Amino acid sequence: MHPGSLVDVAGLKVGHFTDPRRPTGCSVVLCEAGATCGVDVRGAAPGTRETDLLDPRNVIEHVHAVLLSGGSAFGLAAADGVMRWLEERGVGIEVGPARVPIVPAAVLFDLWLGDARIRPDAAAGHAACAAASAAAPAQGSVGAGAGATVGKLFGIQHAMKGGIGSASIRVGAITVAALVAVNAIGDVIDPATGRIVAGARADDGRTPRDSMAAIRSGALPARLLDGMATTIGVVATDARLTKAQASKLASMAHDGLARSINPVHTLTDGDTLFALATGTSGRPGHLTVLGALAAEVTARAVINAVRAAHGLDDPPLPAARDLGLA
Numbered sequence: 001m002h003p004g005s006l007v008d009v010a011g012l013k014v015g016h017f018t019d020p021r022r023p024t025g026c027s028v029v030l031c032e033a034g035a036t037c038g039v040d041v042r043g044a045a046p047g048t049r050e051t052d053l054l055d056p057r058n059v060i061e062h063v064h065a066v067l068l069s070g071g072s073a074f075g076l077a078a079a080d081g082v083m084r085w086l087e088e089r090g091v092g093i094e095v096g097p098a099r100v101p102i103v104p105a106a107v108l109f110d111l112w113l114g115d116a117r118i119r120p121d122a123a124a125g126h127a128a129c130a131a132a133s134a135a136a137p138a139q140g141s142v143g144a145g146a147g148a149t150v151g152k153l154f155g156i157q158h159a160m161k162g163g164i165g166s167a168s169i170r171v172g173a174i175t176v177a178a179l180v181a182v183n184a185i186g187d188v189i190d191p192a193t194g195r196i197v198a199g200a201r202a203d204d205g206r207t208p209r210d211s212m213a214a215i216r217s218g219a220l221p222a223r224l225l226d227g228m229a230t231t232i233g234v235v236a237t238d239a240r241l242t243k244a245q246a247s248k249l250a251s252m253a254h255d256g257l258a259r260s261i262n263p264v265h266t267l268t269d270g271d272t273l274f275a276l277a278t279g280t281s282g283r284p285g286h287l288t289v290l291g292a293l294a295a296e297v298t299a300r301a302v303i304n305a306v307r308a309a310h311g312l313d314d315p316p317l318p319a320a321r322d323l324g325l326a
Helices: 074-090 122-130 211-216 243-260 288-309
Strands: 013-017 025-041 060-069 091-096 098-100 106-107 164-173 176-184 187-189 196-198 232-237 272-277
Touching: 013 091, 013 122, 025 074, 025 122, 025 176, 025 232, 025 243, 060 074, 060 122, 060 272, 074 106, 074 122, 091 272, 106 164, 164 288, 187 243, 187 288, 196 232, 196 288, 232 243, 243 272, 243 288
Parallel strands: 060 106, 232 272
Antiparallel strands: 013 025, 025 060, 025 272, 091 098, 164 176, 176 232, 187 196
């Protein structure tokens, strides 16, 4: 795996909650001192919260956490627990008699694994905050990646296990990092080799089918439900950025998804990336350089996610490691 994680950006903590009852969970990125935040939503079926306030034209300048969650739209409730955890510690924007924590969130669809009535809630979000630390977070089948799957273009029965992954790069005095929960319709491809690491499986259950090669040969996708996939994540830097620059950073980071997932940004994906700038390096960022690095660490985080994932027996969902692809 590529080394590094999101917490290599000073000022950030990451915590996971993984539900023991079925494959689902949530992951939180805490920035209690406040961080500039932008977002770019590319998938056609997103589930998000508090993204409008990240528009550079709007007044709020900083956020205090970002939540990534399973559970589809139900999982947005986990952000309530993140807000409660922050409020208990006096973190938030002072508004009259209260402090209001700002917690943008995005969700992915994992309801088809196990009992769909079990999904991350406020207690799960609170627990993820309680588990957060500046230590390198676990990767693979944990948190928001617990129920993530990939390679669903030709039906769930041909899919493989996805997960959550992280990576970082330091260039000079600036660090750029990513945390990505990979639940894509498409295949995950290592940009360095062009090899499929996880994705749709052929009829033998072990050989990668290569979704794009199948499409080029005339194969039609299975009937899929809108929003049944989605890759969500956070890119971060310790450089100083404005909200407009952070939004552009999120946009450029999507190039990392395009390099490592094919097809991506489909009608059934809700692909969403947030960008955080803590400013803890004390240095302004060169946005062209930061964007190039953000795309790089996003692609690395995607690969790390599926390489660290563990397969499931019921339903049978092998991981890359199970098929010798990792």
